[in-house]
Amino acid sequence: MTRMSLRTKETAPPSRRVDLVSAARTLFAEKGYHETTVEDITRAAGVAKGTFYLYFDEKRQIFLAIIRDLLDVIKAIGAEIGHGSPTEHPLAFFERAEQTALKLLELFLDNRPLARLAYRESMGMDPALDEMIRTFYREVAEIEARNIRVAQQLGLLRECSPMLTAYAHIGMIERVVLTLLDEPPDFPPPAEVVREVMRLAYEGLRAPGTPSPYEHLPMPTFRVQAEAEPS
Amino acid sequence: MTRMSLRTKETAPPSRRVDLVSAARTLFAEKGYHETTVEDITRAAGVAKGTFYLYFDEKRQIFLAIIRDLLDVIKAIGAEIGHGSPTEHPLAFFERAEQTALKLLELFLDNRPLARLAYRESMGMDPALDEMIRTFYREVAEIEARNIRVAQQLGLLRECSPMLTAYAHIGMIERVVLTLLDEPPDFPPPAEVVREVMRLAYEGLRAPGTPSPYEHLPMPTFRVQAEAEPS
Amino acid sequence: MTRMSLRTKETAPPSRRVDLVSAARTLFAEKGYHETTVEDITRAAGVAKGTFYLYFDEKRQIFLAIIRDLLDVIKAIGAEIGHGSPTEHPLAFFERAEQTALKLLELFLDNRPLARLAYRESMGMDPALDEMIRTFYREVAEIEARNIRVAQQLGLLRECSPMLTAYAHIGMIERVVLTLLDEPPDFPPPAEVVREVMRLAYEGLRAPGTPSPYEHLPMPTFRVQAEAEPS
Amino acid sequence: MTRMSLRTKETAPPSRRVDLVSAARTLFAEKGYHETTVEDITRAAGVAKGTFYLYFDEKRQIFLAIIRDLLDVIKAIGAEIGHGSPTEHPLAFFERAEQTALKLLELFLDNRPLARLAYRESMGMDPALDEMIRTFYREVAEIEARNIRVAQQLGLLRECSPMLTAYAHIGMIERVVLTLLDEPPDFPPPAEVVREVMRLAYEGLRAPGTPSPYEHLPMPTFRVQAEAEPS
DNA sequence: TATGAATGAGCGTTCATTCAT
DNA sequence: GATGAATGAACGCTCATTCAT
Incomplete structure (x- = not known):
């Protein structure tokens, strides 16, 4: 039980x-x-x-229950990312993020039809469900945003808009996973895909020693959404 | 007459x-x-x-026509990114990419309901449509992958798997756009969002002067998909 | 209970x-x-x-059920013709055939609209139904052909092609019944009609004492269809 | 023209x-x-x-025209049977009837789909068409009845109800033709089938030298239908 | 005459939902 | 609780027929 x-x-x-x-x-x-x-x-x-x-009560309801269960599982996995102790080695954070992403990817690959289902039909069916999905994304984004803030405080990451970045990170994983899902994936094995994406997310693409095209541009330290708690 | x-x-x-x-x-x-x-x-x-x-012939067909039109518009915008001359200033590339992304974002924001529609219902309705969508993503990814390769040859970007990276980039934009679409967007104005995402994509998050957590890890120079042309 | x-x-x-x-x-x-x-x-x-x-499952199906029921009833009546014992008086055969025909006629007259229906619409509606009708005719014809063979062995009937003759007999009754069905029948009462038709079928029309116009013509003792059992 | x-x-x-x-x-x-x-x-x-x-004016009308044309052709062929001169050899009558029947059979065999069509759908579609069909049968029957009466007057045929007999004859041919139409006809070649049916019609089946089962039964010289002209 | 775009009544079929047992 | 026969609103689609050009 x-x-x-x-x-x-x-x-x-x-x-x-x-x-x-x-x-x-x-x-x-x-x-x-x-x-x-x-x-x-x-x-x-x-x-x-x-x-x-x-x-x-209705046919919809059982669909809703199924999606809710799935989101719960995903959220549970996503939450693990934040389970680090404050004293851990800085790089342990990246390690853990990678482990989590890998677990997520495997969950999806193991449940392809279900994952597809969630993507295909869960939006627009029911206002309640729509809200649930939006909330889900927000929650996951908040987890990631928190991670980012922690890493920033540790001096590991540069300044940025944590929520915006979080959504972007979610999207990266999401699209790559979705592509893996139904394309005869010529992609490398999951573990490598995950590492590449992680590197992309945290490291970017710019060649070392190259001047950043953004460095000199105005990047206002915007405040995003409800994350406006006194940081 | x-x-x-x-x-x-x-x-x-x-x-x-x-x-x-x-x-x-x-x-x-x-x-x-x-x-x-x-x-x-x-x-x-x-x-x-x-x-x-x-x-x-069928109800489906009109839906398909609508989606196809939308995808065509998107593809047209996406294609502009590659319109640069080989002699242009290297940074012009980033400039153009940013312009394109901004145009795309505005297209979506101007057609929220339609954009939502495409996301909500276009998958799983019809095998032909499914294939169309998959093809669409592949084509967009190929455009981006080409851009990346060009930038790599210019020495602007480090080595990576262009297609994987392309999909990740698509996902970043996608999720951010989708979030903007139906959330009372506390996000900054489109132009800034775009710049932030672009920076994220090409620059990453790592703080300058910080050691890369990936530097020392095995990052095999994998060959992805059919992009195996003799580089 | x-x-x-x-x-x-x-x-x-x-x-x-x-x-x-x-x-x-x-x-x-x-x-x-x-x-x-x-x-x-x-x-x-x-x-x-x-x-x-x-x-x-479909509208067709109920039509099919109705026709099937009707054919079953007809077949059941038709089958009675063969119920004679081998020892009965030869003329009993004709007696029974007449009784059966009369019963059939009355069945149709009592169910005119249904009988018309069966004729009007049962062919060409559905391959399965078509086959059912064809099979029905074949079965009835086989019953009659058997009767004919028996009567031939008893020496009551001359040689002929039993199946061909059987179909001809069916047709005689059929057309007469159909005519009775929707024509203000100036025909004699059923019993007499039946007798007349029976006489026609088994006796022909030729005046007694008249030479047969067929006697001298080549009437090959053909073998028809699958009735090739060792006669 | x-x-x-x-x-x-x-x-x-x-x-x-x-x-x-x-x-x-x-x-x-x-x-x-x-x-x-x-x-x-x-x-x-x-x-x-x-x-x-x-x-x-309507879809029906063209169907009606098609059926009418077909019936006209049939009637034309059927009419030939009566074209004999009063002085011809008695047996010429049977000869001609046979020729006519053969021609009819060949017409049907040459136009199987059309013949099937007429049978399948021409009844019950339209009151006017229904009446047309009924009239057609009556007319054909009248032709045959006239033939029979002539032959009776020549002493070739015994007494009977000409119209009833005519309908029965029509039915014989009809059913045999219909059977030939869609059954892989194991039947003999048309010419022989026709002869057999003709013999059946005019000669009956009774073995020569056998007592008629009907001889001693009451066969009232009934008056049928409109043929009540003072014979 | 000839056209063919437009019409709209009509039909077979589906299926979420109810409720008496 | 469990059943499954019954319901009826709703929908996609067809096609004979009309009519402006």
Whole structure:
């Protein structure tokens, strides 16, 4: 119970609900939300059609539950990045970030259809879900922004807009992962991809010894969003 | 008359088909693909239901046309990045990249609902469309990869996997744009956002004078994808 | 309860499916297949539109069911012709054939609209149905061909091609019945019509004592179709 | 013009109308009436959609024209049977009937799809067409009934109900032809089939020297239908 | 005559949801 | 709780027919 208490509200294992969610996850991933009927789900779960409505008010709701579960898992992995102690070696931060990214990538690669599903259909279906997704991105971005601020304080990173940078970092990973997902990936093995992306994120592309084209340009220390707490 | 009919063919013909596409674009953007009925579209376009099927075989087809148009515009803008002459000042490259990114961002901001639509529903609807999107990303990535190679040859950029990097760059912009799209953007004005992202992409985050955490790690000069032309 | 539910299964179940078939039979007979909508049927059956698709996959299917039922009844009646014992008086055969034909005629006259329906629309609607009809004719013809062979062995009938003759006999009855069906029948009462047709079939028209115009012509004792059992 | 004046009313060769009818005949025969659209027809005829309605008021009408043409041809062939001179040798009658039947069979075999079409869809489509078909049968039956009466007066045939017998004869041929039409016909060649059927019709099946089962039964000299002219 | 774009009534079918048992 | 028969609104699509040019 401890381990899988990510459910929703029920604490006892309501076998039926779990069966339905599993069945739905598979079917949605295979055929998409609109192509999957409630009957498909109940049939796959081995229950009667009406049973579905004992556990969910609407078809949407089960989709929402599935996406919520997925986001929870991702968030949990993402959170690990911040688990460092303040006394650790500075470079340990990069190490941990890399480990996390790798774990995430593997999660997606292991659940391609589900990952695709989340991308394909989770937006625009339901205002509540939309908000959930936006919140998710914000939360992940906040985690990353916090990391960045810590690294800045350690003198590891230059000044920048942490939230903007965080979103950009998320996007980098996101697109690379998505590409890996459905393209016969001629890409290098995950571990190397991750390292390359990390390097890109934190190191940039500029050749060492080359003058920065940005150095002399005005880069205002803007304040972004709700991160306006007295830093 | 010949000339007239020629002009007619060019100015007047928009007529029905164009009306339908416009109406559909608006409706899809507002309510989404599944929530918009063919009748909604024809009503908004001021034509009879059957007229729709004079111009499109299926409902899907009009959606596809809309997305294709959008992608074409984006691709056109993206292509400008490569229009530089070989003799230009090295920094002109960064300048142009920035201009392009800014134009793109503005396109999206000016067409928020449409941009959202493309993101929300264009994947998973139709194999042909899926392929179109994938192709789109690949093409954009190839343009960027080419840019990167050029800059590498100019000694402006360090070595890396151009395609992987290109996808990462796309993702950065994508996610930032998407965030700008539907969040009450506390972000700085577009021009500054763009500059920040560009700097991030090409410059990285590492503080100057700080040792690179990647310097000493194995970064194999991998060959990615079909870009294996004899460099 | 067991016995009750058993009876229920036998008496009550007609319910929806039977209602639909009855309603459809009436409507198809009245207005034809294409002029009858699924909604017409469900309305007449007193159920909701969707209920139709609980019992039939397509509109066609209910038509097929109706025709199949009719053919079954006809086949059952037709089969009775062969129920004679080998020891019966030779003329009993003709007697029985006549009884059967009469029964058939009455079946059709009692169900004129349905009979017309079967004739009007059952061919060309569906390959499966087409095949069903062809098979039906073949089966009936085979029954009659068997009868003929038996009568030949008894010395009652001359030599001929049993299958060809069987089809001809079917046609005679068919056309006469069809004529009776929708013509203000100035024909004699069924019983006499049947006798006349039977006489025609087995006796021909030639005046007694008249030379046969065929006697001297080459009438090859052909073998028709698969009836090639060792005669 | 003389030869093909079977058209309808137009005397000049309205190329378009003929084109449409030809195209429709082919298409109806191939795909059936309901499966053929007006556009199919106009496309095949090489004219615009609207042109159809210059020559026909409705889709039905062209179908009707096609069937009418076919029935005319059949009737023309059928009429030949009566063309004998009163002084001819009695057996010449049978000879001619046989020739006619053969011609008819060949007409059908040469136009299988059209023949099938007429059978499949011509009934129940339109009251006018229904009546046309009924009239057709009646007319053909009347021709045959007249033949029978002549032969009776010549002493060639026994007494019977000419109209009833005529319908029965039509049915014999009809069913045999229809069977030949779509069954991989293991039947003998047309000429032999025709002879066998003719013999069946006029000679019956009873073995010579066998007592007639009908002889002693009451066979009232009934009066059928409109043939009640003072014989 | 001839065209073909436009029409719009109409139909078969689907499926989320309900509810009596 | 569990069932599954029943519902009915809704939708995509077809096609005979019209009519301005």
